[in-house]
Amino acid sequence: GESVGLHLPTLSVQEGDNSIINCAYSNSASDYFIWYKQESGKGPQFIIDIRSNMDKRQGQRVTVLLNKTVKHLSLQIAATQPGDSAVYFCAENSPSGGGADGLTFGKGTHLIIQP
Amino acid sequence: DTAVSQTPKYLVTQMGNDKSIKCEQNLGHDTMYWYKQDSKKFLKIMFSYNNKELIINETVPNRFSPKSPDKAHLNLHINSLELGDSAVYFCASSHRQNTEAFFGQGTRLTVV
Numbered sequence: 001g002e003s004v005g006l007h008l009p010t011l012s013v014q015e016g017d018n019s020i021i022n023c024a025y026s027n028s029a030s031d032y033f034i035w036y037k038q039e040s041g042k043g044p045q046f047i048i049d050i051r052s053n054m055d056k057r058q059g060q061r062v063t064v065l066l067n068k069t070v071k072h073l074s075l076q077i078a079a080t081q082p083g084d085s086a087v088y089f090c091a092e093n094s095p096s097g098g099g100a101d102g103l104t105f106g107k108g109t110h111l112i113i114q115p
Numbered sequence: 116d117t118a119v120s121q122t123p124k125y126l127v128t129q130m131g132n133d134k135s136i137k138c139e140q141n142l143g144h145d146t147m148y149w150y151k152q153d154s155k156k157f158l159k160i161m162f163s164y165n166n167k168e169l170i171i172n173e174t175v176p177n178r179f180s181p182k183s184p185d186k187a188h189l190n191l192h193i194n195s196l197e198l199g200d201s202a203v204y205f206c207a208s209s210h211r212q213n214t215e216a217f218f219g220q221g222t223r224l225t226v227v
Contacts, residue, residue, distance in 0.1 A: 034215060043119075043205050043218035044158070087156055093214075101170050102148050102160040103216055 012112040019080050021109045023073040023090035032093040034103065035064060035075045039086045047075070047088075077111075085113045118142050121206045121219035128196055129227055136191045136222045138206030147189035148207040148216060149181060158205070164189055165211075196226045 013019045025033070031052040036044035050057045050064045050073075057064050063076040073090050087110050091103040121138040128134050140147060146165040152158045162181045163170045169181065178194045193200060203223050207216040 032214070036218075038156075041221075043207075043220050046215050046217070049215055089158065102150075102163045104160070105158040108156045108158075 009107070010110045010112065012114055013080055014114050015082060016079055019077045019084070019111060021075045021077075021088050021090075021111065023075075023106050025071050025073060025090070025092050025106075027092060027094045027104070028068075028071065030092040030094045033064070033066060033073050034091045035062075035073075036089045036091060036105075037086045038089065038108070044089060080111075080113050082113050082115070085111060087111070118217050119206055119208055119219040121204075121222055123222060124220060125223050125225075127225045127227065130196055130198060132196050133192070133194045134196060134224070135193070136204055136206075136224075138189050138191070138219060139187055140206075140208040140217070141187065142208055142210075142217060144208035144210050144217075145186070146209050146211055147183070148209070149189065149191050150205040150207060150218075152203040152205060152221070154202070161191075161204075162189075193224075196224075198226050200224060201226045 011019060034049040035047040037047050038044045048059045048062050048064050050066050052068060055066050061078045065074045077084055087108045089108050090106045094104055119140045121136060126134060146163060148163045149161040150158050151161055161172055161175045164181055164183055180192045182190045182192055201224055203221045205221045206219040209216040
């Protein structure tokens with residue numbers, strides 16, 4: 001079935017450096033994508049979203065890039081801070097394989113910020 | 116105020132028991148969801164409900180049933196709990212389907 005996946009399960013960067021988390025999706029019908037951050041013991045927290053009619057969107061220290069040609073999504077975090085350490089998920093809007101509407105999540109990337 | 120709250124945060128129970136997890140949202144959203152997160156952190160949707168229609172992921176056993184007493188609540192009932200049901204369950208809500216979802220803090224269910 002179609003799925004959303006991440007290239008790297010763990011990413012370690014030095015504090016202050018920029019980080020890039022990548023995500024590949026396979027459902028060409030998806031038109032809405034979200035990045036979530038999940039800290040230990042907490043629920044996923046919205047970071048930034050992008051619709052398929054855009055290829056770039058910026059927030060505070062974060063940028064999401066969407067390449068529909070190769071079905072690729074990335075999250076760039078500038079000047080990483082210790083508080084950025086978390087698991088990051090990309091998610092897309094599409095019916096799940098079993099038919100329940102809602103977001104389909106990728107497998108997650110654990111971002112570790114080294115002091 | 117917490118936007119999406121679920122209780123309990125931790126739940127330990129024996130196999131075969133029946134349990135419920137409660138969820139409430141104060142965002143005025145129309146759609147609520149239940150997600151399951153396994154030990155590898157993979158998040159998968161179980162149900163979506165918008166007070167008109169319940170959509171069930173076909174992989175979810177019928178031992179799991181959502182109950183919505185009103186628009187702000189979507190509780191999860193689980194019958195005859197099995198070891199494989201151990202996971203973290205997240206409630207979420209959104210203004211409408213397929214838009215940004217706001218998540219609760221999760222309920223860690225452990226079946227022993």
